[in-house]
Amino acid sequence: MEKILVSIVMGSDSDLEVMSETAKLLEKFDISYEMKIYSAHRCTEEALNYVKEAEKNGVKIIIGAAGKAAHLPGVLAAHTNLPVIGVPMQTSDLGGVDSLYSIVQMPTGIPVATVAIGKTGAKNAAVLALKMLGIKYDKYRKIIKDYREEMRKEVLEKNRRLEEKGYKNY
Numbered sequence: 136m137e138k139i140l141v142s143i144v145m146g147s148d149s150d151l152e153v154m155s156e157t158a159k160l161l162e163k164f165d166i167s168y169e170m171k172i173y174s175a176h177r178c179t180e181e182a183l184n185y186v187k188e189a190e191k192n193g194v195k196i197i198i199g200a201a202g203k204a205a206h207l208p209g210v211l212a213a214h215t216n217l218p219v220i221g222v223p224m225q226t227s228d229l230g231g232v233d234s235l236y237s238i239v240q241m242p243t244g245i246p247v248a249t250v251a252i253g254k255t256g257a258k259n260a261a262v263l264a265l266k267m268l269g270i271k272y273d274k275y276r277k278i279i280k281d282y283r284e285e286m287r288k289e290v291l292e293k294n295r296r297l298e299e300k301g302y303k304n305y
Contacts, residue, residue: 160261
């Protein structure tokens with residue numbers, strides 16, 4: 136059985152559409168992962184049992200996603216020594232700022248690396264996990280280098296197409 140390196144834990148199945156972006160990039164980067172749904176408020180005991188076993192099960196990084204009160208990433212971080220990346224979800228009430236504040240405002244000693252709200256954050260969580268894994272594994276340092284080069288080429292190609300359309304120096 137393949138070791139699971141990254142665990143994606145969501146507070147609700149309503150987070151799945153956004154967090155599938157994390158999963159897509161982890162797959163592209165050839166990083167094994169699993170996805171779980173545990174609410175910090177509605178099934179606290181199960182969430183705590185899961186996170187307490189994660190390190191024993193080979194998980195290296197936890198990505199926690201939550202909206203509104205968004206306590207899940209912090210609760211997970213409080214019960215593990217593994218790095219936790221928090222992804223704030225967009226909300227209907229405050230646009231996700233409530234989620235962002237709930238995740239980023241952690242007490243001293245219990246940090247959660249927090250990324251942007253929504254899909255951009257979900258993608259950046261995967262990239263940050265890749266960079267974290269690259270600290271120990273050469274394979275992932277090469278993948279991030281190649282990924283950044285791919286992004287560079289995409290931007291330059293967009294610039295070339297723009298210039299072809301006549302949008303030059305104005």
